[in-house]
Amino acid sequence: MSQTTVAGVEVVGTISPAVTEVLTPAALAFVATLHRTFNLRRLELLAARQARQKRFDAGEIPGFLPETSAIRTGDWQVAPAPADLNDRRVEITGPTERKMMINALNSGAKVFMGDFEDALSPTWDNVIMGQINCSDAIRRTISFENPDGKRYTLNDTVATLLVRPRGWHLVEKHVLVDGVPISASLFDFGLYMFRNAQELLARGSGPYFYLPKLESHLEARLWNDVFVAAQDALGIPQGSIRATVLIETILGALEMEEILYELRDHAAGLNAGRWDYIFSVIKKFARNERQILPDRAQVTMTVPFMRAYTERMVHVCHKHGAHAIGGMAAFIPNRRDPIVTENALRKVREDKLREFGDGCDGTWVAHPDLVPTVLEVANNYLGERPNQKDRLREDVQVTDSQITDINVPGGAITDAGLRLNISVALQYMNAWLLGNGAAAINNLMEDAATAEISRSQIWQWIHHGAALDDGRPVTRELYARLREEELAKLGGRSVDRYAEAAEILDKLCLSDDFIEFLTLIAYDYLD
Structure with a gap:
């Protein structure tokens, strides 16, 4: 079944009441305009990824870009953080699923990242309901009732909401614009902006995002141009949008300063997306027999190339006034198994002690039960301070070869x-x-x-x-x-x-x- 309410736009997914609620003619027109304006550039940047990959397949090892050295040596700052994004000491993440969102927002974490990307299976129902769940959370009307009758609602104090749209490489196949699937990035971002930007500003917050899987500063520039266009179209002040970029590709690590620069009027920080980063290392060097990693369990955050990238992230962020957010602690406690829980809490504590010791201003957890442990670590470092951006880490001098030398000793x-x-x-x-x-x-x-x-x-x-x-x-x-x-x-x-x-x-x-x-x-x- 398909439906067309806007010229050139066809909804080919099931038309449920939720779809009708979210995909109004005005909302569809907004996301279609974003797609028509920016999709060609998106496709050109994806083609540029493929061209670079061919060079890596032939043995080329990437490095810092000589043409952007002035940015790396320049004296510039990102925009000051909004009040509700200044203290990010503990962030929790999860899909935009109703019950999980309520638990995450109530967890005691400072920030919750609602995920339309890697933590969400992008079924048509999940994607549409995710938009409704975000809107309800912002308006504080979200609730959930278990089959056993237990009811979940928001506490008086909740985490600041950030949303992660899908990456530039993905499409949303259930909506066609001029006969082709719409960019999933622009679909997720555009709907969230259209439905919520004014409401968020009225409540003293703003439309805040995490941006995934960027491989170059030109991809960040595209996002910045999308932000400018969206804010103009909605009549909200420029700079209302704030974005934290996940440095989760090895190419992004080599251009993290340039990425921050491109987004400087909308930048809220960088995050060490460790798992995708390891995947990126394998992918970019997949055909290079000299660049093979050992078992995944041996590729820890303390091996040299992972250490180099995370320490450089802290230095770059603080040099330019941005937040540096540590990576995901994937260990989860088990309320039925005290030994598993004790092991998880010990490993998470060790991980977070290292990150805050390195100068991170915040960090990620995957489960509400981890929040108290990580808050304790963060509070011991930060005290009453909202962050530690004053730690410039000028002792960190990471070379590009330290990032691309992926040898794991004893692996x-x-x-x-x-x-x-x-x-x-x-x-x-x-x-x-x-x-x-x-x-x-x-x-x-x-x-x-x-x-x-x-x-x-x-x-x-x-x-x-x-x-x-x-x-x-x-x-x-x-x-x-x-x-x-x-x-x-x-x-x-x-x-x-x-x-x-x-x-x-x-x-x-x-x-x-x-x-x-x-x-x-x-x-x-x-x-």
Whole structure:
């Protein structure tokens, strides 16, 4: 069933009451204008990614851009933080699902990032209901009732809401503009702005965003131009929008200063998106046999190249007056297992002690039960101060080669690591196909990024015939045998959507070409 209420715009997804509520003619006209204005540039930037990738496939190692050295040495500052984004000591993240949003907003964290990207399975219903949930949360009318009758509502004091739209590479297939799917980035961003920007400003806040997966300052420039156009179209002051950029690609790490500069009038900070960052490292160097990472569990935040990128982020942010936000603590407690909970809290505390010790102004957690532990760590460092941007970290002098030298001392590829990659990828994709983009697996909160690490490592290990620590090479045959063994442990192909999950994983791991994002092919399996 399709519906057309605006010239050149067709809604091809199911027309439910929720869709009718969200996709009004005025809202559709707004997002369609954004798409028509900026989609060509988006496509050109995606083509530029592919052109750069060909050079990396041929062995080129990227570095700092010589043409932007003046920005890196320049004396400039981002716009001052709004009052409700100045203290970001603990941030919690999760999908824009109703009950999870209420729990996150009530968690005691300073900020909640509502996610339309890696933590949300982008079914048509999830995407549309996510917009309604955000609007209801802003207006404080959001509520949820469990089947057992327990009712969830907002506390008097809640976290500041930020929203993460989908990345530039994705489309929303259920809405066509002039016959082609609309940019998912502009769809998510545009609807949220159209529905909520004026309301947020009236309540003393503003439209605040997290921007994912940027690979260059030119992609940040595109976002900035979108912000300017959207604010003009809605008649709100320039600078009302504030964006925090996830530095979660190795190319973004090499241009983080330039990215911040492009967004300086709308910039709220940078965040160390560690899991996607590891995926990006594998992806960009997938065909380089000298750039192969060991088991994912061995790629910790203390290995040299991860340390270099996070310390540089703090230095760059504070040099230019921006917040530096640490990465995700994926460990989650288990209320039925005190040992698991104790282990999770210990590991999270260690991680956050390192981040605040490095100078971070805030950090991410994945579960409300982690907030008190991380708040305690943050409070011990910050006290009554809202941040520690006065710590300029002038001792940090990171070179581009320190970022691109991905050697992990003592690292090895193991049978257990290969099996774990297969199992995590299967479990996550099964959950994603079932409509859940944030899945608890092995006492970790996994989103698309960790599944991307798993499948990309398998592809690279097979492609190069990488050796396990017992001497066996990783081959297509070994992968196929272990996949069946791991599938059997999960109940086999007849359970849930594991048959399709295995089919997708095979495409990702056995293709001659490296598929850029698993969501690009898995999206075809979603309604």
